[in-house]
Amino acid sequence: MSLEKELFSKFSLLFIMNGLGKAFVLFTNILLARYLSVESYGEFIYVLSVITMMTFITKFGLDQAVLKYVPKYEVNGEENKIRSFNSFIVIFTSLISILLITIIMINPDFFATYILGNINYREILSYQLYLVLFLTLLNVLASIFQARKDIMTYSISLNLFQNGLFLLFIYLVSIFNFVNLQLVIYLKYASLIMTIIYLFMKIKKKNWMGSIKNIHKEEYSRVIKFSIPMMFVGVIGIIIIQTSVYLTGYFHNPRSVAILNSASQVAIVVSFMLQAINQVFAPYISKMYYEGNLKQLNNLYSKINYFMMFFSIVFLVLLVAFKHEVMSIFGPEFLIGANAMIIIAVGQVYNALTGPCEYMLTMTGHQKANLMINIITLIAVVVSGIILIPLYGYIGGALCTSISLIISNTIRVWVMYKKVGIVPFKIHYSS
Numbered sequence: 001m002s003l004e005k006e007l008f009s010k011f012s013l014l015f016i017m018n019g020l021g022k023a024f025v026l027f028t029n030i031l032l033a034r035y036l037s038v039e040s041y042g043e044f045i046y047v048l049s050v051i052t053m054m055t056f057i058t059k060f061g062l063d064q065a066v067l068k069y070v071p072k073y074e075v076n077g078e079e080n081k082i083r084s085f086n087s088f089i090v091i092f093t094s095l096i097s098i099l100l101i102t103i104i105m106i107n108p109d110f111f112a113t114y115i116l117g118n119i120n121y122r123e124i125l126s127y128q129l130y131l132v133l134f135l136t137l138l139n140v141l142a143s144i145f146q147a148r149k150d151i152m153t154y155s156i157s158l159n160l161f162q163n164g165l166f167l168l169f170i171y172l173v174s175i176f177n178f179v180n181l182q183l184v185i186y187l188k189y190a191s192l193i194m195t196i197i198y199l200f201m202k203i204k205k206k207n208w209m210g211s212i213k214n215i216h217k218e219e220y221s222r223v224i225k226f227s228i229p230m231m232f233v234g235v236i237g238i239i240i241i242q243t244s245v246y247l248t249g250y251f252h253n254p255r256s257v258a259i260l261n262s263a264s265q266v267a268i269v270v271s272f273m274l275q276a277i278n279q280v281f282a283p284y285i286s287k288m289y290y291e292g293n294l295k296q297l298n299n300l301y302s303k304i305n306y307f308m309m310f311f312s313i314v315f316l317v318l319l320v321a322f323k324h325e326v327m328s329i330f331g332p333e334f335l336i337g338a339n340a341m342i343i344i345a346v347g348q349v350y351n352a353l354t355g356p357c358e359y360m361l362t363m364t365g366h367q368k369a370n371l372m373i374n375i376i377t378l379i380a381v382v383v384s385g386i387i388l389i390p391l392y393g394y395i396g397g398a399l400c401t402s403i404s405l406i407i408s409n410t411i412r413v414w415v416m417y418k419k420v421g422i423v424p425f426k427i428h429y430s431s
Contacts, residue, residue: 018275021159022268024167029265031170033258033330035179042254044181045261047124049242049249050116051131056238058097058136061230062089063143064362065223070147071287083210086144088220090209093140097133104129117250127185134192138162141199144208157199165191229367236374237358240381240404244397247385252393259337260394262330264401267344270315271352277304278356285356285363298422305355305425312352319345340398347402354409360416369415377408 032041066089073081104111104125112122138157145154169187173179203209239246245264249257281304288297319326323338330337361370381404388396416422 017155017159021163024163026265028167028170030329031174035174038258039254040181042258046249046257047128049245051128053238053242054132055135056234059093061227063140064230065227066143066147081215084212084215087209088212089140093136097136137196153202157195161195229371233370233374236378240378243381243385244400247389248397251390256394260397262334263337263341264344266326267341267348270312270345270348274352278359281356289364302425308352312349316345316349340394343398344401347405351405354413357412357416364420366419373411377404380407
């Protein structure tokens, strides 16, 4: 099977799985928006967004390091090193997660007051805090399957298990009209724990974990040196993504957060295929780069971007045409978020047009450039958020989201051309 056919086959699978996953997330949010009060729904989303930011610290960039090092070990036939590497990242990230949870537990009032912006968030924080550990484990374990190109297990775990189980649980309790905020959080834990158990069982069956002693300390040191910039890239990246939600909750109220989140959940459909492409393409970028196949890499990257251009524009046109009908599915209180949805969707189209440029930089050894780009973008989005969100609420939050996507992807495409010589669109293809 040719490389393009192999990629297309795996992408097709992930496209279907991610489509189901996004649908599960969307329907879950619709149920939560309808059965919880707008304020309770907004509180849940707001605190969860901060918890999600924390996991990019606790993952320590090792979920990205596995995508770089495992393909390298595979090329050299070093299976024992792969087992050691997998065990190391699971143990290391779990310990970091426990440490962070402990630090916050020592003084939860400080965290609620100065990070979340309101002491009233203390109770919901105490319920959601342990999600840090389970979300970290889930993402690290899933990245092991992504690195080994086991796309089926990777996709099933993140889409069908995590998102599907949570939707199923919410739907079952909604039948009996028994949905409340505390129960929703417990059901989130249940879906994550069941998914993690599934992944551990699959790893044990494949014998993908072993003693960490098969890799020298010097090599672990190199892995950590690679992962630290990746951690900062991830932390700043997720802060950029969540800044609009965070600042909306900080400067406004849970109601505005609920409207902005609902608009975002719909708008992201414009570029949801990019996630599938990133998940499939990332290990191949590393492999082709190490083998010196830059022309083939650029050809594939360009074809992906033409594909994304067509579908993202089609989705955008549909959202513009039916914006009020789409937002009405969350309930009448969410209709006012239609314009925010379109603003975010425009940013997502630009995100789709530039393709997997962040992975292109990371997997070709330019993770520090990604870090600097994220720092620049973060400064821009925070400044714009502080100005726009107090004035325009969730509309200002939507503008911040699109600004971050446009700035970061524009700089990445330029740096990628300067550093690697790869461009997002080619007219003529060479073999």
